[in-house]
């Protein structure tokens with residue numbers, strides 16, 4: 001038995017909650033509670049995991065990911081960095097709710113200092129639902145984390161037989177098991193029954209090549225997202241600044257557009273030292289610098305491919321280094 005263990009990757013599963021650890025009282029129930037099972041129960045539900053890797057489990061949090069927050073992010077990232085710095089851990093799987101998985105994945109993508117695999121996984125159906133997707137997703141995620149091709153690819157999300165780069169993946173369905181896509185770029189690979197196929201690697205900076213560090217960060221700066229729409233008033237933007245936001249992300253209409261009243265209030269905010277990023281409420285496409293809106297003149301930053309939630313993550317980290325709009329724009333191009 002000892003011999004069979006040789007050569008197997010040592011994977012640590014860090015659990016944070018979510019529907020993958022959720023249960024409903026009866027199988028037919030719509031109502032359920034996220035984050036009720038612990039990491040040992042998740043592992044025990046998939047006995048075949050032992051064929052893939054030598055596993056250890058840790059409970060970092062047990063929450064619905066709608067409650068994910070900066071404190072858990074910092075704790076999770078610190079723990080992953082500590083584990084991957086040792087020679088005893090070859091890769092990490094993080095079980096996570098799907099609602100904010102794209103944000104946690106991108107945050108880790110920017111602050112994990114290792115080229116060892118880090119794979120996030122979740123589920124759309126609770127653990128005891130008919131056709132629960134969690135066990136197969138967990139099996140595939142561990143398979144991805146053990147795969148030599150995962151090294152150096154940055155943080156990944158493995159869900160419903162697809163592998164996605166943290167930077168490009170977004171949740172695109174509220175209830176379907178096929179809930180994740182990378183609309184602009186497509187998936188980073190496929191994983192069927194533990195067998196992995198890779199596509200193009202991500203060309204942006206991440207993990208071991210990232211210059212962001214949380215080592216000395218105790219608290220991340222406040223960045224708010226405001227959603228643009230027809231007839232949008234500027235009051236909420238003013239309120240965000242008044243309440244201490246150091247950065248604002250606009251989920252703009254179209255290519256990061258907003259009412260002229262909002263644009264004026266934001267231009268004023270920039271003059272007061274608040275960083276402003278234009279992203280979009282549209283699911284795909286990019287927000288280019290100075291197209292309809294003159295970012296050069298107004299001091300705004302264009303989000304490129306990053307959606308509002310990911311723009312917020314990058315801006316929080318970027319603000320730990322600078323508030324110069326030109327440097328911020330540079331980060332949005334590189335990361």
Ligand SMILES: NC(=O)C[C@H](N)C(=O)O
Pocket residue numbers: 017018019020034063064065066096097098099100122123124125
């Ligand atoms: N499918 C899920 O995991 C949804 C849940 N609300 C969560 O994000 O934790």
